[in-house]
Amino acid sequence: xxxxxxLRPAALLVPLAAALALATAPAVAQNAPPVKVGFxxxxxxTFAALGDMIEKGFRMYVQEQGGKLGGREIQYFxxxxxxxxxxATDNVNRLIKRDQVxxxxxxxxxxxxxxxxxxxxxxxxxxxxxxxxxxxITGPLCAPNIVRSSxxxxxxxxxxxxxxxxxGYKRAVSIYWNYAAxxxxxxxxxxxxxxxxxxxxxxxTLPFPNVExxxxxxxxxxxxxxxxxxxxxxxxxxxxxxxxxAAGLKRTIPLVGSxxxxxxxxxxxxxxxxxxxxxxxxxxxxxxPRNNQFRTRFAVQYKLxxxxxxxxxxxxxxxxxxxxxxxxxxxxxxxxxLAAMRKTPIDSPRGRYTLAAAGNPIQDFYIREVKGRENLMxxxxxxxxxxxxxxxxx
Ligand code: BEZ
Numbered sequence: 001x002x003x004x005x006x007l008r009p010a011a012l013l014v015p016l017a018a019a020l021a022l023a024t025a026p027a028v029a030q031n032a033p034p035v036k037v038g039f040x041x042x043x044x045x046t047f048a049a050l051g052d053m054i055e056k057g058f059r060m061y062v063q064e065q066g067g068k069l070g071g072r073e074i075q076y077f078x079x080x081x082x083x084x085x086x087x088a089t090d091n092v093n094r095l096i097k098r099d100q101v102x103x104x105x106x107x108x109x110x111x112x113x114x115x116x117x118x119x120x121x122x123x124x125x126x127x128x129x130x131x132x133x134x135x136x137i138t139g140p141l142c143a144p145n146i147v148r149s150s151x152x153x154x155x156x157x158x159x160x161x162x163x164x165x166x167x168g169y170k171r172a173v174s175i176y177w178n179y180a181a182x183x184x185x186x187x188x189x190x191x192x193x194x195x196x197x198x199x200x201x202x203x204x205t206l207p208f209p210n211v212e213x214x215x216x217x218x219x220x221x222x223x224x225x226x227x228x229x230x231x232x233x234x235x236x237x238x239x240x241x242x243x244x245x246a247a248g249l250k251r252t253i254p255l256v257g258s259x260x261x262x263x264x265x266x267x268x269x270x271x272x273x274x275x276x277x278x279x280x281x282x283x284x285x286x287x288x289p290r291n292n293q294f295r296t297r298f299a300v301q302y303k304l305x306x307x308x309x310x311x312x313x314x315x316x317x318x319x320x321x322x323x324x325x326x327x328x329x330x331x332x333x334x335x336x337x338l339a340a341m342r343k344t345p346i347d348s349p350r351g352r353y354t355l356a357a358a359g360n361p362i363q364d365f366y367i368r369e370v371k372g373r374e375n376l377m378x379x380x381x382x383x384x385x386x387x388x389x390x391x392x393x394x
Contacts (some may be wrong), residue, residue, distance in 0.1 A: 004309075023116050025196075027066075029070060029330075032210065032330075033074070033287065035070075035075070036099065036101040037074055037103050037320070038077040038078070038079065038103070038104045040079045040091060040095060041055060041078070041079075042080060042108050043080040045084075045209065046234045047108040047233065047235075049235075051309075053306070053313065053375045054313035054316070055078075055313060056298070056302055057306065057309070057311060057317070058313040058314065058317045059317075060301055060314060060318055061318055061321070065321060069320060069324040070327065070328055071322025071328055071329040073129070077101055079091045081106065081107050081109070081158070083107075083208075083209070084360060085109070085111035085298075086286065087116060089118075092115065093119060096119060104126070105127075105128050105313075105316050106129070106131055106132075109208075110134035111134075112132065112134055113132030113137060114136060114141070115139065117137045117143075117146055120146055121191070126145050126338070127145060127146045128147055128320060129146070129148040129149070130149050130309075130313050131150045132150070133180075134153065135184050135187075135387070135390070136391070137152075138358040139392050142393075142394055144338050144394060145353055146315075147360075149316040149318075149320055149346075151360070151389035152389075153180065153184030153385055154184055154191075155179050155360075155385055156185065156188070157187065158191055159381040159385060160189050160192075160257060160279040160381070161198075162279070164198065164228075164229065165193055165195075165197070165198060167307065169198060169227040169338070170197065170198050171201055171226045172189075172225050172227050172228065173200070173202050173203075173204060173223055174203045174204065175203075175216055175220070176190060176203075176232065177206060177209070177232065179207075179208045182205065182208075182231045183317065186231065189258075200229075201223055202219075211235075213239070213243045214247075217243060221248075227255075228244075228256070229257060230255060232261055235268075241261065241262070241269045241273050241276070242269060245288055252374045255278070258278060258280060259278040259280025260371055261309065262368075263282075263307045264307035266370065267373060273370045277368065277369050277370075277378075278375065280365065281350050282349070283368045284357025284376055286349070288349075291349040294349035298310060309371065314349065322340050322341055325340070326339065326344075327341030341355075342355050342359060351363070351364055358387070362384050363384070365382045366380060367381050
């Protein structure tokens with residue numbers, strides 16, 4: 001894959017930059033107070049479980065490092081954002097102004113994350129986004145102090161479109177919650193699907209977090225497409241997949257999606273999800289020593305199998321560690337710290353990746369199939385997929 005110069009991964013510059021920073025950094029870490037990390041995540045509502053997995057993943061990585069990053073203890077603060085964009089500015093300011101955190105980590109919901117990105121730009125606070133895919137965060141709102149450990153909404157939508165094209169489907173209907181994540185996933189899907197010769201007949205939407213799907217399922221039955229693409233996540237995804245099956249559609253029209261449709265919710269979906277195919281930057285059963293070690297440790301520590309959200313939380317901590325290690329915990333060396341956060345390759349359970357100049361992961365997208373209680377990897381949809389970062393000027 002080729003990249004325009006402004007988006008080219010700068011991983012090759014890392015060793016020199018990191019070595020220089022380490023050589024010149026004073027050993028401030030020993031007597032310095034803890035680095036304050038503020039989690040802004042949902043702990044109530046449709047996305048509560050997703051927020052919980054992100055925090056678990058983040059904390060596990062810090063514990064693996066002996067509780068310190070760059071030689072400094074980590075002190076946690078937390079705000080429940082309720083996945084409510086109307087409360088987002090007040091909520092993020094609780095962390096930035098009241099708690100005076102050094103770094104904000106959040107969130108799940110794109111609409112909430114957009115407000116957080118604006119607040120981070122205004123206050124110059126470091127923001128690591130561990131899920132929300134709003135394209136604008138690494139597009140028009142991109143900034144040196146903002147990075148993402150997850151994806152842009154365009155990416156998994158595009159990868160699902162490639163997957164549907166490879167399966168030979170020609171006529172699709174899309175269905176999603178009508179906010180940035182759904183709209184941008186739908187756009188990514190349509191871009192790849194139509195490039196591959198398919199046509200999206202209709203986009204059906206409902207407001208977030210509404211789960212009254214019946215009227216839309218009736219419309220899908222009437223339209224009779226070859227395939228349905230859906231973006232839902234968390235508790236809403238669990239209900240959608242069950243309702244789709246109960247309406248008798250699973251037998252006649254294949255349902256595909258970005259992998260959020262089946263990640264972390266397979267227990268709740270039961271037989272309704274069996275055989276479903278999705279595309280995502282993580283899958284169960286990636287058989288690498290790194291992923292196997294991560295999954296074993298997570299299962300031992302939390303008595304749970306990790307999901308994509310846990311991986312993204314874990315990697316958010318890895319990105320912060322890359323920055324703090326480069327400056328030996330000296331937050332005053334801000335530019336060197338931010339540069340290292342952006343340029344250090346991340347040794348993720350999903351596979352190694354780098355961040356583009358705009359701050360979004362350049363990563364492989366897997367094809368997954370639900371078997372039992374796992375989203376098993378069955379192939380690759382797109383390798384090293386970079387978000388186009390439209391509108392990012394830095
Ligand atoms: C989002 O709002 O960006 C989002 C929420 C859940 C899963 C994936 C994306």
